[in-house]
Each structure stands twice: as structure tokens, then as C-alpha cells.
Amino acid sequence: MKAALYPGGGQPIIIADLTDPRPGPHDLLIRVHRCGICGTDLSMTRGGAWDYGKGVQFGHEYAGEVVEAGREVTGFRPGDRVAVMPSVPCSRCEPCQAHGNPVLCTAKPGSAMAGFAEYACIPASVAVRLPATLSLADGALIEPLAISLYGARLGRIGAGDRVLVLGGGTVALYAIYWARRLGAGRIVALSRSARRRDLALAMGADEFVTAGEDEVGLVQEVLGGAPQVVVEAVGAEGVLGNAIRHAGPFCRIVSLGFCTAPDPVIPAIASYKCVSLQFAVGYRMAEFLYIADQMDKGHVDPGAIVSRTIGLSDLPAMLATLRQPNAETKVHVMCGG
Incomplete structure (x- = not known):
């Protein structure tokens, strides 16, 4: 599959050929449809003290379609359309139990930040099924709406x-x-x-x-x-x-x-x-579920902020564009859908 990788140290993003991921017993394999570019993606790939790290996949505002469910997964099946909460909770530490904010999880059992790719393998626990009234483009807006x-x-x-x-x-x-x-x-x-x-x-x-x-x-x-x-x-x-x-x-x-x-x-x-x-940083699953249920009932379409949609191969150039004065608001990347 094609996926965006950050080499680290502020080096330009590359689009690499990676082995297609396989779901574990509690995972979902999804075909990513859209992933939004976030300001964090810009700040965390320019090098310095705040950095994603070397050779990592990234992208955390995304939605896609379930291709395969792990053998222990219940409640999801191929064809389901889902949005993804990219921070994986341990469900045991104080931030998880008392506050429900997985971004602050002290155990950090994993990450689902893999949205700039054709496929992503994620724990089923961080997937939110989209109602029929929402598109996959809507699903990719749930994460920034939740913040x-x-x-x-x-x-x-x-x-x-x-x-x-x-x-x-x-x-x-x-x-x-x-x-x-x-x-x-x-x-x-x-x-x-x-x-x-x-x-x-x-x-x-x-x-x-x-x-x-x-x-x-x-x-x-x-x-x-x-x-x-x-x-x-x-x-x-x-x-x-x-x-x-x-x-x-x-x-x-x-x-x-x-x-x-x-x-x-x-x-x-x-x-x-x-x-x-x-x-404040992050959100709770409560915000994700509320938005998925209520997004189409607001006074305006939240998708109005999407100013451009590009292909995955155009991501490196777009990141460079967004670091300069530009006319974009929210850019969505079409990945594998």
C-alpha cells in the first residue's frame, strides 16, 4: 500500500510502498477514504523539540470503510463506514478512567495515527460507526469537531x-x-x-x-x-x-x-x-459519539470549511504550501477510497 512517512528531523514527507497491514484478533482493517491535514501535522513535522519522531506514519483526522474484522471483533463487519479516534486508551490509568481522555493516557498502549495511507489497521475500540446520514467526508471532520x-x-x-x-x-x-x-x-x-x-x-x-x-x-x-x-x-x-x-x-x-x-x-x-x-488537549469518546449522532442536525454544514481535496501523492507538496501564506482552510486527502 501507499502511505505517508515522516523521516524525522524536519525532512520532507515521503510517500512509501509498505506491506498491507493485517488485523489482529481485536482489530479492524479499514480502507482509508479521507484524512484531513491538521495544524499539528505541520508543527510536528518541521523538526525541533515537538516532533512526531523518525520514520513514523501519521494522520489523525480520518474515516474509511471496514475491509476485514479480527476474529474477536463484534459489532463491526466489512462495508461499515467508520471514523477513527486516533488515540488508543488503556482504560485503566487515571486520565482514561476518571476523565475519559485517551490523549492523556499514561500507559499509551498504541496509536491509530495512520490516516495518510491507503489502509489502516486499528483497534476496534477506537472506531465509531457513521450513521447513514453522514458521508465519509463528514467522518473525517469528527476529530477536529471533537477538539x-x-x-x-x-x-x-x-x-x-x-x-x-x-x-x-x-x-x-x-x-x-x-x-x-x-x-x-x-x-x-x-x-x-x-x-x-x-x-x-x-x-x-x-x-x-x-x-x-x-x-x-x-x-x-x-x-x-x-x-x-x-x-x-x-x-x-x-x-x-x-x-x-x-x-x-x-x-x-x-x-x-x-x-x-x-x-x-x-x-x-x-x-x-x-x-x-x-x-486543553484531546477529547473523549463521548464527543466522538455525540458528533456522529448530531452532526447533521446543526445550523450549518461543518464541511463548509473544507477548501480543497487532494490525492495522497500530493500531500508532501501541500504540506510545503501550508507552511507558507496560503488561502486554504481545511485540506482533505483522498487516500485509498
Whole structure:
């Protein structure tokens, strides 16, 4: 089969010929249909302290069709269409048992990050069957939708809340989507570029504000007051401090940006607002199941953010393109489907 491999050390991705995987007794062999390119894929393949490692397969936003089920697997059969939760839980450690977040699993029994390939062999426990109303393209969006839903729930976004979302990428757009579905009152999207203004409004924002000197006043004017919840979905230095600058009294800030560099804040400013700062990574199976069941019942099609679909052989060049200024939002890779 064809599969993308990362050689490590920031070297360019290669498309290699690998032996077709075979399912173990508790596994599913799936033909991958689509896999989305994530910002993490870019940051973890550029070399440095945060890196996928040498000679690994990757790709974690994917969906496909079951080709074969292991002999001990029940509940799945060939032809089933599934989305994949790429982090495999041990189901015994505290993060797994108490919080249900397999990304934080301390045992790390394995990984299902193999979406940029024609086939993937995964534990049946991380597969989520897609309802008939969803396409495989929809299935490849469940993982990024789950990140933003998890963050929105940690931020306790509720009825009438004034919400500010910092950023214009996938996580930010989906944070707007969930804030609207969770009953937020007014929602403002704030970004340096107005390129995704229309998408932000389509996802449920009441207004889009371009970052600048007057942004704090403009945000408060649109929201009708200072934000009660701020979702940081940029992951760049200085953004946490900006989130605190915007925050109202007792504001709940959720950081989903996953910045990998030092990002200083002034605690005194946050203290005088009694701000709560929640960092988050990952999601639970609960988010995956909820999205699979509810995705087609929202106020807008989440697939509207997909700006381009490419073939697997085009992945290395597209990764290079995405590292530069570009017009893409979410790129999907057609793999083996």
C-alpha cells in the first residue's frame, strides 16, 4: 500500500510502498477514504523539540470503510463506514478512567495515527460507526469537531454567554459552531486577517473583528459587554496575554491553540479580573459519539470549511504550501477510497 512517512528531523514527507497491514484478533482493517491535514501535522513535522519522531506514519483526522474484522471483533463487519479516534486508551490509568481522555493516557498502549495511507489497521475500540446520514467526508471532520466541542464544554459555554473566539482556523471556526449550538448569546470572532470572515459568520458568529488597536472596544461593543468566555485557538506567542486583556470579570479562558513556545502573561492583570485559564488537549469518546449522532442536525454544514481535496501523492507538496501564506482552510486527502 501507499502511505505517508515522516523521516524525522524536519525532512520532507515521503510517500512509501509498505506491506498491507493485517488485523489482529481485536482489530479492524479499514480502507482509508479521507484524512484531513491538521495544524499539528505541520508543527510536528518541521523538526525541533515537538516532533512526531523518525520514520513514523501519521494522520489523525480520518474515516474509511471496514475491509476485514479480527476474529474477536463484534459489532463491526466489512462495508461499515467508520471514523477513527486516533488515540488508543488503556482504560485503566487515571486520565482514561476518571476523565475519559485517551490523549492523556499514561500507559499509551498504541496509536491509530495512520490516516495518510491507503489502509489502516486499528483497534476496534477506537472506531465509531457513521450513521447513514453522514458521508465519509463528514467522518473525517469528527476529530477536529471533537477538539472544539471538548474545549467548549470545559469552558462551560452556556445559554446567553458572551463569547470571544480568537483565531480563524479550523479549531476556531468549530469553536464558534459549538458556542452557537450550546446557546451562547453573542459571539465574536477575532483574527488578524479577514480572509475567513464569511466562514466565521456562517459558523455562527454575530460579528467578525479584525485585530488592531481598537479591538477591545469593538469586541465589547458587539458583545454588549466584556467576554464571559474566551476561546484561544491560535497557538502563537502573545495570544494568551491578549485573551486576558479582553476578558471580563470572572471570565473563563480556554486555550486550544497548543502553543509550543513560551508565552508570557502578567498574572496581576488576570488576578484583577479573577480569570480562570483552562488548557486543553484531546477529547473523549463521548464527543466522538455525540458528533456522529448530531452532526447533521446543526445550523450549518461543518464541511463548509473544507477548501480543497487532494490525492495522497500530493500531500508532501501541500504540506510545503501550508507552511507558507496560503488561502486554504481545511485540506482533505483522498487516500485509498
